[in-house]
Amino acid sequence: MATVEASDCDGKGQGVETSVTYYRLEEVAKRNSMKEIWLVIHGRVYDITRFLNEHPGGEEVLLEQAGADASESFEDVGHSSDAREMLKQYYIGDVHPNDLKPESGSKDPLKDTPCKSCWSYWILPILGAIVLGFLYRYYTAESKSS
């Protein structure tokens, strides 16, 4: 099994030592049958084989996501906090850092929206208003003199 063990201690021989097992996505992808079913939700790997028959949403939907990243479908359903709490029971490790892709929820919100902090975003309307003001004054002054 191509797993990498990582320990997370403070190096002083104290504190809590935790060990995380990392799984490559290709390894997760192999667990895609009724016999063994794993999925990834938010960078964490879950072995939900024994949960398959118990899932209130049915086993179909889980089988559709088998061996894949189910973060989006999991969120789309709007699972309760109880459901999120249940995830802990099936957690077996994390996705290997090399296989992690940025989550849509955590990406920079400015990336796909127009640049709200760019100078052009606010300076152009101001300049436009000033020009319009001058034009208005120019024409009103001209119509008064004629």
Ligand code: HEM
């Ligand atoms: C290990 C992962 C999962 C756990 C622990 C879990 C748990 C639950 C629980 C406890 C419910 C009952 C409603 C609630 O409390 O929110 C539920 C409902 C449901 N789940 Fe999941 N679920 C998981 C993954 C998924 C995935 C990947 C899908 C994919 C689409 C899914 C689809 C659904 C659907 C369609 C319902 C029924 C919602 C309804 O009837 O309103 N679940 N799940």
